[in-house]
Amino acid sequence: MKKKWVLLFSASLLLLVGVVGFAFARKQAPRSHQAAEQTVIEAPRVTQQVNDKQVQAKSSQKPKPQVKPSDNKTDVAFPEQVRVPALDTTLQQAHFAGTALVVRQGQVMLSKAYGEADRQTHRLNAVNTTYMIGSAQKSIIATAILQLEAAKKLQVDDPIAKYLPDFPNGHVITLRNLLNHTSGIVGYEKSTGSLTSAALIAAIEHAGIRSQPGTWHYLDSNYSVLAYVVTQLSHQSLPDYVQAHIFKPAGIQNSGFYPQFNATVSPSHQYKIVNNQVTSPALPDFTQLFGAGDIYMTATDVYRFDQALMTGKLIPTAERQLMLTPGSSSTYGMGFYVNPGSYSSHGVLGGWNVINSFSHSGQTTIVLLANDNGVTSLGQTADALYAQLDQNG
Numbered sequence: 001m002k003k004k005w006v007l008l009f010s011a012s013l014l015l016l017v018g019v020v021g022f023a024f025a026r027k028q029a030p031r032s033h034q035a036a037e038q039t040v041i042e043a044p045r046v047t048q049q050v051n052d053k054q055v056q057a058k059s060s061q062k063p064k065p066q067v068k069p070s071d072n073k074t075d076v077a078f079p080e081q082v083r084v085p086a087l088d089t090t091l092q093q094a095h096f097a098g099t100a101l102v103v104r105q106g107q108v109m110l111s112k113a114y115g116e117a118d119r120q121t122h123r124l125n126a127v128n129t130t131y132m133i134g135s136a137q138k139s140i141i142a143t144a145i146l147q148l149e150a151a152k153k154l155q156v157d158d159p160i161a162k163y164l165p166d167f168p169n170g171h172v173i174t175l176r177n178l179l180n181h182t183s184g185i186v187g188y189e190k191s192t193g194s195l196t197s198a199a200l201i202a203a204i205e206h207a208g209i210r211s212q213p214g215t216w217h218y219l220d221s222n223y224s225v226l227a228y229v230v231t232q233l234s235h236q237s238l239p240d241y242v243q244a245h246i247f248k249p250a251g252i253q254n255s256g257f258y259p260q261f262n263a264t265v266s267p268s269h270q271y272k273i274v275n276n277q278v279t280s281p282a283l284p285d286f287t288q289l290f291g292a293g294d295i296y297m298t299a300t301d302v303y304r305f306d307q308a309l310m311t312g313k314l315i316p317t318a319e320r321q322l323m324l325t326p327g328s329s330s331t332y333g334m335g336f337y338v339n340p341g342s343y344s345s346h347g348v349l350g351g352w353n354v355i356n357s358f359s360h361s362g363q364t365t366i367v368l369l370a371n372d373n374g375v376t377s378l379g380q381t382a383d384a385l386y387a388q389l390d391q392n393g
Contacts, residue, residue, distance in 0.1 A: 076253045077128035077300040078111040086388040088112060094381050098268070098353075098370035099129050101299035104389055105363050111299070117268045117371065119278060128254060129266040130296045131369040133354045134347025137295040138223045139323075139335030140246055142179055143309065144230045146319035146334070147245055153233050156322065163229050164201065169209045175229070177213040178222040179334040180327025184211040187221030194287040197238075201228050216328035220292035227291025238291065247301075250308035255297040258286040264296070268371040270351030278372075281350040293349050299367045302356050310362030342386070346378070357382045364389065 078101065082088045087110040091100055097115025101108070113125035148154050154163075156179065161170030169184065177183040186207040188200060195203070204221045211217075227238050234241045239257045247255060254264065261267055272281050286294045297305075308314050315323070323334040324343055336343040342364075344357040351371055355378040358365040366382045368375075375381055 077126075077298055078108050080112050080127050081108060081110070082112060083107065083109045084388065084392050086392060087385055090381070090384050090388055094376075094384075095374040096368065096370060096381065097125065097372045097374050098131065098368065099125055099127055099299040100369075101127075101303055101365070101367040102385060102389070103303060103365045109389065115372070115374075117266060119269065119271060123266075125268060125371065126266050127300070128298055129268050129369075129371075130254065130261060130264040130298055131268050131354060131371060132258070132261065132270070132293070132296050132347075132349050132352045133302070133356075133369070134293045134349035134352060135220070136302075136345040136347035136354045136356050137291070137293055139309075139345045139356070140242060140295065140305070141223050141227050141230070141291050142323055142335030143246055143314050144241060145175065145179065145226055146315045146323055148230065148233055150316050150319050154229070160225065160229075163232060164205070164225070167205055167225075169212070173209075173213050175226065176327065178226050180216070181218050181222055181330070181332055182213055182216050182328055183219070183222055184209050184213045184215065184217070185219065185221060186210045187219040188224070188288070190284045190288050192285065194285045195290075196287070197224075197228055197231065197290050200224055200288065200290055216330040216332065218330075218332070220289065223292040224290050230291075242295075246305070246308075246314060249313050250301075250304050252297075252301040252304050255295065255301040258289075258294045258296065261296045267296075268352070268369075270349070271372040272351045273372060273374060283350050289349075293347065297369075299369050302367045302369070303365050306356065306358045306362070306365050306367075310358070344379070344382070353378055355379060355382055 084102075087100075087102055091110075091112075091114060099113045100110060102110040111127055113127055113129060115125055117123050117125045117129050145154070145156070149156055154175065156176040157174050159171050160167045160173050160175060160178065164170060167173070173183045173185070185204065186209060188203045188207060201224070204225060207221075230241055231238055236244070243256075246252070256264075270280060270283075271278050273279075309320065312320075324336060324338055325333050326338045327333055331338050333343075336345050339357075342357050342359050344355060346356075347354040351373055353370040353373060353375070355366075355368045357367075364386070366385050368378050368382060370378065
């Protein structure tokens, strides 16, 4: 009898262990299955990004916006990704060093950094690296002038003497001439030392004119004068005006003026390669580049500026048409060159080399911010990227 009770107790115990084990295994199984399910869902986001919408429809997670960086100051750039490998190959073969961003119809086709931001410490360029954009800044100053026209504070056909009475030939030279680089002024020859904006304008006035207006002659001083007009009519410093009226409405978060450049998250150093020797060229004092080369930006912020410009967030359609109409045989409008299929601005400052190009529809944007002169022609490189996009549909 005792032996039967022992056998019965043992059997009961085994049955209890089995039930508990089954229940435990069942409770844990959904976690393992859920993890596997998430892996299946998330993997295409990296390896097959073209199918993001289809993947997100199957996922219970809220879709992530593709073209909207975080509000965090340390994470305001599009994440690194390569949706069209041919674009990456083209940039590598061109020996591009810097940050590249290619967007078509709201989809990031490529967001990637190449080479080193600092060759001494070997710190790499990143998607949020900042670059001095040189003369590409002129498109921002032109935008400011056209905003003031839209606000009826000036007209582009006003003579500059209306705002600067002592300007040489100022009753003949118009704001339009300055915007189109057809003013005929001699301009300021850069030297050493710092200048106030007022002192720079006085030096430009003192230099006089080289010809009557009408002939194209590219000159930083044209845009220094325009920037000064912006400050006089707005009663704001240039950084304050640009921040309030251009950067803020465009959603630009990681760009600014030179004094803050080295305090950014990832500032680039500039280099030139001559006879296989790498140097850091001497730069003028940035106060001498007032309105024409004292702004830094990230590739994402340049894209945001283009989008705000083309969607009417910065200037009305009439002013945008003025900006993007050639003012001479040079094809230069107001801050942009007007090419057969695109608009572009270009800047070179020491080893920094920048091109900002977007299609006439605004649906395709190519931003190349380089910190050395390794690429023979950024314009040709941008053309090659447009061709790759067209080949890939």
